[in-house]
Amino acid sequence: MSTDFYSKRSVGEAGDYEAMREPRFAEIATFMRAPLAESLDDLDIAMVGVPTDLGVTNRAGARHGPREIRNASSLMRTSNLAMEINPYELCRIADVGDVRFLNRYDLEKQVEEIKTFYRRLYAADVLPLTAGGDHSITYPIFKAIAADSPIGMVQIDAHTDTWGEIWGSKFHHGAPFRLAVEEGLLDPTRTIQIGIRGGQNFMEGIEFSQSSGMRIVFIEELAERGVNAIVEEARRVIGDGPTYISFDVDGLDPVYAPGTGTPEIGGITTLEAQQLLRGLRGLNLVGGDVVEVAPPFDPSGNTALVGASMMFEILCLAADSLSARKK
Numbered sequence: 001m002s003t004d005f006y007s008k009r010s011v012g013e014a015g016d017y018e019a020m021r022e023p024r025f026a027e028i029a030t031f032m033r034a035p036l037a038e039s040l041d042d043l044d045i046a047m048v049g050v051p052t053d054l055g056v057t058n059r060a061g062a063r064h065g066p067r068e069i070r071n072a073s074s075l076m077r078t079s080n081l082a083m084e085i086n087p088y089e090l091c092r093i094a095d096v097g098d099v100r101f102l103n104r105y106d107l108e109k110q111v112e113e114i115k116t117f118y119r120r121l122y123a124a125d126v127l128p129l130t131a132g133g134d135h136s137i138t139y140p141i142f143k144a145i146a147a148d149s150p151i152g153m154v155q156i157d158a159h160t161d162t163w164g165e166i167w168g169s170k171f172h173h174g175a176p177f178r179l180a181v182e183e184g185l186l187d188p189t190r191t192i193q194i195g196i197r198g199g200q201n202f203m204e205g206i207e208f209s210q211s212s213g214m215r216i217v218f219i220e221e222l223a224e225r226g227v228n229a230i231v232e233e234a235r236r237v238i239g240d241g242p243t244y245i246s247f248d249v250d251g252l253d254p255v256y257a258p259g260t261g262t263p264e265i266g267g268i269t270t271l272e273a274q275q276l277l278r279g280l281r282g283l284n285l286v287g288g289d290v291v292e293v294a295p296p297f298d299p300s301g302n303t304a305l306v307g308a309s310m311m312f313e314i315l316c317l318a319a320d321s322l323s324a325r326k327k
Contacts, residue, residue: 020088024074030095031069031131032076032312037094040124044091044322045315048121048130049098050114053294054107055136055173057166059261061294062134065307066098068295069131073308080316083278087319096121107171111140118144127318131311132291134261135161138246139176142185145244145287152190152238153177154280156273157248158264160193160216162208173261173292174205181212188212192237194230194276195219195251198264219266227272231279238283245280245288245317247273247310249303257306259298270306277313285321288314 019033030036031047040046049066056062079086087093099117103109114137121128122145130141135157142151155161155177162181163174170179180186193209197219200206209216215237222230249257253267268276293307 020078029070029074032073032315034088035094037096040096040121040126042092043094043124043126045093045318046096046121046126046128047094047315048096048117048128050130050133050137051098052101052110052137053134053261054105054110055134055171056261057172057174059294059297061259061296062132062261062292064295065133065291065293065304066131068301068304069290069293069307069311070095072301072304073311075305076308076312080313082274083281083316083320085316085320087316090319090323093315093319107136107169111143111171114140115143127285127322128287129311129315129318130287130289131307132289132293134173135246135248135291136171136173136176137291138289139171139179141287141289142176142180142244143183146180146185149242150184150187151286152187152241152243153192153246154234154238154243155191155193155246155248156195156251156268156276157193157246158195158197158250158267159248159262160196160205160209160214162212162214163205178205178208187241188214190238190241190243191215192217192234194234195222195268197266219268222268222272227275227279231276234280235283240284242286243283244286245277245314247288247290247314248292249290249307249310250292252306257293257298257303259294259296259303260292261294261297262292270309273310274313277310277317280317281320282324283317283321284325285318288318290314
C-alpha cells in the first residue's frame with residue numbers, strides 16, 4: 001500500500017510529513033496517529049469517537065473517553081509483535097472524527113444520530129472501530145451495521161448489559177445487548193460474554209442472557225480453565241459468521257483500569273485481555289469497540305492507555321480479517 005495515505009505536506013514547508021514518524025507529542029491527536037480522513041473514499045477501517053455518557057446509571061465521565069484515548073494512543077506503534085501484524089500495511093485506516101450530536105441532552109435522539117453516522121460507514125463498506133462513550137452506544141451501532149442480518153459478538157465485560165428498562169428508559173448502558181437481541185440485530189446463540197462478575201441486586205440480566213442462548217463465562221470459570229480454553233470456547237460459539245468485538249474496560253480489574261464508571265474487583269488482567277483478543281485472530285470481524293473509559297476517575301491516565309492498547313489489538317484483528325477476505 002502506498003505511504004501517501006499516511007503522509008501530508010506541511011503548510012509552509014517543503015517535503016512530505018509522515019505523522020507516524022514525527023514526535024509523539026506533536027500535531028493534532030488522532031487515534032494511533034493515523035490520518036484524519038475527510039472522506040470515506042478508499043477507506044477500509046474507520047476509527048470513530050462517540051463522546052457521550054447519557055446512558056450511565058451512576059458515575060458519568062465516559063464522554064471524555066475518546067479524547068483521552070486519542071491522546072494515549074500516540075504511544076501505540078505500527079507493528080504488533082505478538083501477532084506479527086502491521087495493520088497499516090494490510091488496510092487503509094483513518095480517524096474519521098467523532099459522532100457530532102445535535103441533541104446533547106436527549107438519549108433517544110442520540111441513538112438515532114449514532115445509527116445515522118454508522119449507516120454511512122456501512123453503506124461505504126467501511127469497518128468501524130469505536131472508542132466510547134458508555135456501553136449504550138453499541139446498540140445504535142448494531143442498528144446500523146446489523147440491520148440486514150444478525151451478527152455474533154465476543155463481549156469482554158464485568159456485566160452482561162442485558163437488563164431491561166431502568167428509571168423509565170431502555171436505552172441505558174446496562175441494556176444494549178438485550179435491545180439488540182429483541183430487535184434481531186444480535187444472534188444470542190453466537191454471543192459469548194467473558195469476565196462476568198460482581199454483585200447483583202436483581203438477576204434479570206443474567207437470566208436474559210442465559211435464557212436467550214448467550215454463553216456466559218463468569219470470571220471464576222476463566223480463572224479455573226485459563227485463557228486458552230476460553231479462547232477455544234469463544235471460537236466454538238462464534239463460528240465463521242460475521243462477528244463484533246465489544247470491550248468494556250470494566251471487564252479488567254480496576255487495578256489496571258480504575259477510570260471507569262462501574263468498576264468490579266477480581267477482574268481480568270491486561271495480559272489476559274490481550275491474550276483473549278489475540279486468540280480471536282481469524283474471526284470474520286465486522287466491527288469493534290472499546291467503551292466505558294472514564295478519565296475523570298483516573299488522574300494517572302493509565303485507563304486511557306489501556307483502552308488505546310486494547311483498541312490497537314482489535315484494529316490488528318480487524319485489518320487481518322479484512323485482508324484475508326480480500327484475498
